[in-house]
Amino acid sequence: MNAQTRDKRHTAIAAAVEERILGGELPVGEKLPSESELxxxxxxxxxxxxxxVQILETKGLVRRRHGERTSVVRADVGEFLETLAVTVRQLLRTNPRYLMEVMIVRRMIESDVIDLLLSGGNLDLSKAEAALADMRRAGDMKDYARFTEADAAFHQALVDAAGNGVLSIVYNNLHGLVTEVIRVTSSVPTKSYDAAYAEHVDIYNKIRAGDLDRAKSLMRAHINNSAEYLKVAIEKSKAEDRT
Structure with missing residues (x-):
C-alpha cells in the first residue's frame, strides 16, 4: 500500500471513530477497541x-497512555473549549504576549455581540445591570478583587444576553482568561475605579438606547484602552523582574 492510499484510509478511519464519539456511541470515559480489533x-x-488514533488525539477526542487502552476524553463542545482554555492559560504562563492576544479575541467577540444584542427581540440586561451595581459598590470600597470580578461579570452578561448558546460557551470558558486580563490591567495605578466604571456605564447606556454604532465604538475603545494599560502592566512587571 502506498503512502497516499494509507493516508486516505487512516483519515477515513479517524472520521468514522470521531462520528461514534460525537454521536454518543463511544461516551466520555469509554475505552476504544484495541488497535488489532480496529x-x-x-x-x-x-x-x-x-x-x-493520532488524528483523534490531536483533535483532543481521545487520550493514549502507556500500557492502557485509548480512552474517550470529551464528546461535546463545552468540554473541548474547557481544555482549550487550560491550554491558553499554560501559554500565558510562558509568554505574557498571549495576554495581548486575549485582548484581540475579546474585542472581536464583544463588539460583534452588540450586533446580536440589538438584532434580537426581548433584550434582558438585568445581569449586566447587577454587575454594574457591584462595580459601583466595589469601587466605592476600593475592593480590587470584587471590582475585577464584577467587571468580568458585566462582559459575560452581555455575551449571555445575546442568546447564542455556542458563543456563551466559548466566552464562558475564556472567562478566567478575561478576568486575569482585567485583573492585570486594573492593577495599573493610573487607571481609576471611577474611569473604568464610567466606561462600562457608557457602553450599557448606548446598548440600552439601541445606538449600535456608538455602542460598538465604545466597546472597541474600552478594550483598546485596557490593552494599553495591559502593555504598561507587562512592562512594569518586566522592569521589576530585572531589578
Whole structure:
C-alpha cells in the first residue's frame, strides 16, 4: 500500500471513530477497541489504525497512555473549549504576549455581540445591570478583587444576553482568561475605579438606547484602552523582574 492510499484510509478511519464519539456511541470515559480489533474491523494494518488514533488525539477526542487502552476524553463542545482554555492559560504562563492576544479575541467577540444584542427581540440586561451595581459598590470600597470580578461579570452578561448558546460557551470558558486580563490591567495605578466604571456605564447606556454604532465604538475603545494599560502592566512587571 502506498503512502497516499494509507493516508486516505487512516483519515477515513479517524472520521468514522470521531462520528461514534460525537454521536454518543463511544461516551466520555469509554475505552476504544484495541488497535488489532480496529484493524480487523476496517481491514487495515495496526499502523494505519495507530495513525488514525493520532488524528483523534490531536483533535483532543481521545487520550493514549502507556500500557492502557485509548480512552474517550470529551464528546461535546463545552468540554473541548474547557481544555482549550487550560491550554491558553499554560501559554500565558510562558509568554505574557498571549495576554495581548486575549485582548484581540475579546474585542472581536464583544463588539460583534452588540450586533446580536440589538438584532434580537426581548433584550434582558438585568445581569449586566447587577454587575454594574457591584462595580459601583466595589469601587466605592476600593475592593480590587470584587471590582475585577464584577467587571468580568458585566462582559459575560452581555455575551449571555445575546442568546447564542455556542458563543456563551466559548466566552464562558475564556472567562478566567478575561478576568486575569482585567485583573492585570486594573492593577495599573493610573487607571481609576471611577474611569473604568464610567466606561462600562457608557457602553450599557448606548446598548440600552439601541445606538449600535456608538455602542460598538465604545466597546472597541474600552478594550483598546485596557490593552494599553495591559502593555504598561507587562512592562512594569518586566522592569521589576530585572531589578
Amino acid at each position: 484493524a480487523r474491523e476496517f481491514g487495515v494494518s495496526t499502523r494505519t489504525v495507530r495513525e488514525a
